[in-house]
Amino acid sequence: MADPLQKVLSNPKPVIVDLWAPWCTPCKMMAPAFERVGKQYQGQVDVVKINADEHPEVLRELKVMGIPTMVGFSGGKEVARRVGMQPEAEIAAFFESVLTGIPAEKGLSAFTRLLRLASGLAVAAIGWFSAQSWILMVIGGIVMFSAVYDRCPVYKAISGRIKEMLKG
Amino acid sequence: MKDFANQASWDRVLRVLMGVVLLFLGWGGAVSGVWGEVFKYLGFVPLLTGLLGFCPIYYVLKIRTKQA
Secondary structure, eight states: OOOHHHHHHHOOSOEEEEEEOTTOHHHHHHHHHHHHHHHHTTTTSEEEEEETTTOHHHHHHHTOOSSSEEEEEETTEEEEEEESOOOHHHHHHHHHHHHHOOOOOOSSOHHHHHHHHHHHHHHHHIIIIIIOOHHHHHHHHHHHHHHHGGGOHHHHHHHHHHHHHHHO | OOOOOOOOHHHHHHHHHHHHHHHHHHHHSSSOHHHHHHHHHHTHHHHHHHHHTOOHHHHHHTOOOSOO
16 A cells, blocks of 8 residues: 555645544544644645554654644644644644644643642632632632643543534 | 733733732631622632733723733
């Protein structure tokens, strides 16, 4: 079977390689969002979906350790990579960064995380020690969670499903 | 996506600190009476605007402390 990567490397246009497999549940969950974003960038960014089971040599060549993985190429060179299931907004940011060559700002900054964690902890502490108020403790907990929500696998799975449901 | 954030880091830290202090004064009982009740809820305003990095008043008055 021909190496699909050669076509990618010889393509002068920006290309995004999506590595997936039929048994990979996160790949299946991400696929509809990936296709929607791909359609938005039709003509600007080419999309190549590669089945990892059929082309293990591509995985070796790109040093891909896990799927789903998106690898962005521009002028035949790798310019960006994103590993793991991504929400639609992150996929769109990835397409944009491959197209423009400007690295996508990934998620929350360390400063924002620290600010949310510290203030959430402070509010929860006021609720626990000073006010004995469960409302403040809940608010503090929510603020602390907002600092790390994008790293929470349960939140990722649930929010992805809800978005899919809302979009029908 | 349009960047709505209009506060610099120092602005955000200041607001969050102010919010936490107001909440502590109000909920902790250090200030009682009407002011205590006011602080209890007023503290959430700077806390929220600081955490989001977006201030509606800045937005209306077209002020930005965050560098573009």
